[in-house]
Amino acid sequence: MAITNKEISTKKALQIYKHLLLPRQIEERMLKLLRQNKISKWFSGIGQEAVGVGVTLSSKPEDYILPMHRNLGVFTTRGVPLYPLFCQLFGKADGFTGGRDRSFHFGIPEHNIIGMISHLAAMMPVADGLALAKKLKGEDAVAFSFCGDGATSEGDFHEALNLAAVWELPVVFIIENNGYGLSTPTSEQYACEKLSDRAKGYGMHGFHIDGNNVFEVMETVQKARTLALKGEPVMIEAQTFRMRGHEEASGTHYVPDILFENWADKDPILRVENFLKEEGIADKNDFDKITKEIDQSFKKDLEKALKAADPVFDEQKELSSVYSHEEPLVPKSSNGITYEKRFVDVIQSSLWQAFKEDNSFLIMGQDIAEYGGVFKITEGFFKEFGQERIRNTPIIESGALGAAMGLALEGFKPVVEMQFADFISCGFNQIVNNIAKTHYRWSPPLNITIRAPHGGGVGAGPYHSQSVEGWFMQIPGLKVVVPGTVEDAQNLLYSSLYDPNPVLFFEHKKLYRSLKADVSDKAQYQPLGKAKVRREGTDISVITYGMGVQWALSLAESYDKKGISLEIVDLRTLLPLDKETIRETVCNTGKVLLLQEPSLTMGPVSEISAIISEECFEWLDAPVMRCASLDMPIPHDKKLEDGFMANAKLEEMLNKLVEY
Numbered sequence: 001m002a003i004t005n006k007e008i009s010t011k012k013a014l015q016i017y018k019h020l021l022l023p024r025q026i027e028e029r030m031l032k033l034l035r036q037n038k039i040s041k042w043f044s045g046i047g048q049e050a051v052g053v054g055v056t057l058s059s060k061p062e063d064y065i066l067p068m069h070r071n072l073g074v075f076t077t078r079g080v081p082l083y084p085l086f087c088q089l090f091g092k093a094d095g096f097t098g099g100r101d102r103s104f105h106f107g108i109p110e111h112n113i114i115g116m117i118s119h120l121a122a123m124m125p126v127a128d129g130l131a132l133a134k135k136l137k138g139e140d141a142v143a144f145s146f147c148g149d150g151a152t153s154e155g156d157f158h159e160a161l162n163l164a165a166v167w168e169l170p171v172v173f174i175i176e177n178n179g180y181g182l183s184t185p186t187s188e189q190y191a192c193e194k195l196s197d198r199a200k201g202y203g204m205h206g207f208h209i210d211g212n213n214v215f216e217v218m219e220t221v222q223k224a225r226t227l228a229l230k231g232e233p234v235m236i237e238a239q240t241f242r243m244r245g246h247e248e249a250s251g252t253h254y255v256p257d258i259l260f261e262n263w264a265d266k267d268p269i270l271r272v273e274n275f276l277k278e279e280g281i282a283d284k285n286d287f288d289k290i291t292k293e294i295d296q297s298f299k300k301d302l303e304k305a306l307k308a309a310d311p312v313f314d315e316q317k318e319l320s321s322v323y324s325h326e327e328p329l330v331p332k333s334s335n336g337i338t339y340e341k342r343f344v345d346v347i348q349s350s351l352w353q354a355f356k357e358d359n360s361f362l363i364m365g366q367d368i369a370e371y372g373g374v375f376k377i378t379e380g381f382f383k384e385f386g387q388e389r390i391r392n393t394p395i396i397e398s399g400a401l402g403a404a405m406g407l408a409l410e411g412f413k414p415v416v417e418m419q420f421a422d423f424i425s426c427g428f429n430q431i432v433n434n435i436a437k438t439h440y441r442w443s444p445p446l447n448i449t450i451r452a453p454h455g456g457g458v459g460a461g462p463y464h465s466q467s468v469e470g471w472f473m474q475i476p477g478l479k480v481v482v483p484g485t486v487e488d489a490q491n492l493l494y495s496s497l498y499d500p501n502p503v504l505f506f507e508h509k510k511l512y513r514s515l516k517a518d519v520s521d522k523a524q525y526q527p528l529g530k531a532k533v534r535r536e537g538t539d540i541s542v543i544t545y546g547m548g549v550q551w552a553l554s555l556a557e558s559y560d561k562k563g564i565s566l567e568i569v570d571l572r573t574l575l576p577l578d579k580e581t582i583r584e585t586v587c588n589t590g591k592v593l594l595l596q597e598p599s600l601t602m603g604p605v606s607e608i609s610a611i612i613s614e615e616c617f618e619w620l621d622a623p624v625m626r627c628a629s630l631d632m633p634i635p636h637d638k639k640l641e642d643g644f645m646a647n648a649k650l651e652e653m654l655n656k657l658v659e660y
Helices: 010-035 049-058 072-077 082-090 124-136 155-166 195-202 214-229 257-264 268-278 284-306 315-320 343-357 381-385 398-409 421-441 486-498 547-560 579-589 604-615 638-644 646-659
Strands: 064-066 143-148 171-177 205-210 234-239 338-342 361-365 390-392 413-417 449-454 479-481 503-508 516-520 532-535 540-544 566-570 573-575 592-599 625-629
Touching: 010 049, 010 072, 010 214, 010 268, 010 284, 049 072, 049 143, 049 171, 049 214, 049 268, 064 124, 082 284, 124 143, 124 155, 124 171, 124 398, 155 171, 155 195, 155 398, 171 195, 171 214, 195 205, 195 234, 205 214, 214 234, 214 268, 338 343, 338 486, 343 361, 343 381, 343 486, 343 503, 361 398, 381 390, 398 413, 398 421, 413 486, 421 449, 421 503, 449 486, 479 486, 486 503, 486 516, 532 547, 532 579, 540 547, 540 579, 540 604, 540 646, 547 566, 547 592, 547 646, 566 579, 579 592, 579 604, 592 604, 592 646, 604 625, 625 646, 638 646
Parallel strands: 064 143, 143 171, 171 234, 205 234, 361 390, 361 413, 413 449, 449 503, 479 503, 540 566, 540 592, 592 625
Antiparallel strands: 338 516, 479 573, 532 566
16 A cells, blocks of 8 residues: 555655654664674564554654554654663663663653553553543543554453443554564464454454554544544554564564565555655655764764663662652541441541542442442442542453553552452452562552452352462562451551552451451551561460461460460561561560461461571570461361361460470
8 A cells, every 4th residue: 555645744754754764773773783792682673663653643742652662663753862762772770770671661751651561461451540540630641552463362452452441541552463473473363354353342443554654554543542532442453564573583484585575565664765755855865864864863872872881789779669668648637536346347437538538549349339349348439439439340350450550650549459359360460560560660659559358267168268468478569468457457458548559458358347346437547567566475476467366366365374475476567577576576485386377388477487597596495387277279168168277276286386
C-alpha cells in the first residue's frame, strides 16, 4: 500500500522523516557498539519505527505511553534527553535506573513514559490504572499501551482489555505484529485471521493497519484517541516486520529469506523518502544532508555516555532505596470513645476512617460494591463513597493489581481486595515483579494496600483456607502485615493504608467474628515493622503472629500453674522483621518455640530460626523448635483440618521444650 498525501505540509513531512531517521541512526550505531562489546544486549526495532514514532507524534504530552523493547522512537520523539538515555542503555550510573535495570525497563514520569518489565503484557493492566486515574481526575488524556503479537496470548493481555472495556477507559492498546514471538511464527500463536478481530469480543473498537505506513499509523491513532476519550477503548493491530532477530544473539535463521526481501521494500523510512521525492519535497542530496545532521545531533551525547562512570556499589544506599522512607501525611486524631468491637468491625471502621479522611483512597475487588464483599467488610461503602471509589472488578486478580499500580503512579492510594488470600496466586507476577520492584528501579513510591482474608479453622478446604503470607517474605519492596489482635487489626490496617509502600495485609477469617476487644473508635497510625511483647515471661519465648498469638495466649495461664512462664512475642509484621525484639526475647528466656499456622517447610518462622541460630546462639539453652501445620494441603473436613493445624500439637512441642 502506498503512502498517500493527506495534505501534509512540507515542514511536517520533513519532521516526520527526521523523527523516523533518528532512532534508526541511533540503532545502527548501537549495533556497531554491540559488536565492539561496548553494550551487552540489543533488541532491534529496525523496520518497525513507524509504529512507535507514529503513535508518539499523534499523542499529546499529557498522554501516557507504555512502550516495549523496540520502541526507541517513542523516547526520541518524546524529546527524552539523549545523554541519560544512552547511559541507561549502556548501564551507566547516569542512566534513569542508575544501573539497577537495563535497556527500556524504566519510566520517566516527567515525560509520561512508563517502561516495561520482562514479563510480557504485564504493563497493560497498569495502562488501565493510568487511564482510570486520568478519567477520575477529569483530564483529557489517554494511555497508549504497546505489546507484541506474542504477548497477546498472556493472561494480562486479556484481563487488561476486558477491564478497559468494562470500565470504559481512555486507553489504546497497540499490538506490533511483527510476525514472530521469539522464533515462534504467528501461525503457531493464534488461530484467528487477525488479532484485531478479537476487539469485538471485548466490546471495543479494533483496527488493522499497515504498521510501516507512518501516515496511516498517525491517522488511526488520532481517530483512536478521540474514541478513547469518549470512553471507547481501542485495539490497534499494526502489521510490521522485525528486520533483525528477537535480540542480536538469537539471529534470524528461523525466518525465510523471502520475508526479508518482501519487507525490505516496505521499509518505513524508504517509503517516506519515496513520498518526499514524489511530492517534490526532497531529493537524494537533501536526504544525505539530513542524515549527516541526525548523526551529528546525538554524537556528542553518545561519546559522553560511553565515557560516563559505571555504577559503584554502596550497600547502604542500595538497601535504603528498596523502600520509600517518606513520612506519610496522616490526619491527626485523638483517641475517641472505647467500644467492644470484633476483628471484622475494626477492619471495616479503619477503612471507613481512611476513606473519609482522604479522597485519594479507592478500593477494587470482586463483589465489593453493592454486595459489600463476601465478608461484608465494604457493606455501605458504595452508598457513602460512590461508584468511582468503590469499584467492582471482573473476576481478575492480576488485572486489578496492575491497575492499582497505574493508579498509584498517578497519586491515588488504591486498595485491592483479594476475595480469598488463596486467589492471590493469580496476581503473583504483578505483586512480586512489578509492584515490589518498581520503586527501587525508578518510580515514585507506590502506596498500594492488598487485603487478603487468609487462614483455616473454618472448614473451607484447600482453596479457601491457606496461609500464604510466607510466599512474600523474600520479596524486598513489599511489606507483609498479619495482625493477631483486634487492636492491631484496626491500627495496622490504618497504618498500611497510609504507608507509602506496597503492603500485603492478611486478615484471619476465623478471627473476623470470633475475636472481640475494647478498642478506640479511632484508628491510630504507627510505623510498620515493630513487634510487640504480648505477655512477659522468663522461661520460654513463643514467637508467633496472627492466629498463633491467640493460640499461645490461650495456653499461657495453664503453664503458669505448672510454674512455667511463657513470654509471647507477636511479630505483627513479617516484612520487615523486627530482629531487635527477637534478639531481646531470646536473651531473656534462652528457650524458643516458633509458632506458625502455615505448613512447616519453608514457612515464615524458618527464617526466624535461622536468624536466632546465627545471631543469638550463645544465649540458647535448648534447640530452637518449630510448631507448624503439617506439610500437606489443608483438608475440608473439620476433624481432618483439626489434625492438620499447628495448634493440635502446640502443647506437645511446648512440653518438649520444657523438658529439654
